[in-house]
Amino acid sequence: MMLSLALFASGNGSNLIAIFNAIQNKQLDSRINLVLSNNSESGALQFAREHGLNAIHLSSKTAPNHHDFITTMLQNLTDAHINFIALAGYMKIVPAEVITYYKNKIVNIHPALLPRFGGPGMYGLHVHEAVLKSGEKKTGATVHFVDEIYDHGAIILQKEVDVLETDTPQTLAERVLKVEHEIYPRTLQLFAEHRVQVDHNRVTILSAPNFTHVKN
Ligand code: GRF
Secondary structure (H helix, E strand, C coil), X not given: CCEEEEEEECCCCHHHHHHHHHHHCCCCXXXXXXXXXXXXXCHHHHHHHHCXXXXXXXXXXXXXXXXXXXXXXXXXXXXXXXXXXXXXXXXXXXXXXXXXXXXXXXXXXXXXXXXXXXXXXCCCHHHHHHHHHHCCCEEEEEEEECXXXXXXXXXXXXXXXXXXXXXXXXXXXXXXXXXXXXXXXXXXXXXXXXXXXXXXXXXXXXXXXXXXXXXX
């Protein structure tokens, strides 16, 4: 299935760029048909506009009435024929109506090994500060489903990153971000290949069909 993606972002947009590049390099069978940001100044929105992507600024300022906000969001998603949503540094809660409409079709990336170091307040450098303070020797990145609770939905894919003695929150953030850029497009490709199965909040990744049976 070709994913018709919407990316929701609030910040720099480096994950958006990684996904965009993976599509260009034919590692990801998708189209980015919508970029939505609550932040008119975001790097994500700037990148989207510079690259001719369909981009909208939607926030409580552009749509102060919550009902209008939800209607506008859903309208934009339907107009762009979106079948999958990836949050890439989106700092707002996705309305419950949208989560229900796109059940098991919204994912997020988090810069730690959930369920540890997630939840309210655990964003940006706060996450890496908390990891360093805890003395954990490993951290990483997690792609997970989005449900109504922050950083709570079922985990789809994780990759570990070693924590070094010399790490500061910034150096750790940098290494984790590199891993994010690797695993986010890869996870989306698993969806494009129909290899992610969800049953009662349990995720199974089906192995790739084995086309090359070479026997000597
Ligand atoms: C990433 O660290 C991501 O895990 C978190 O927000 C950050 C977004 O970075 N949810 P960017 O805007 O994609 O560069």
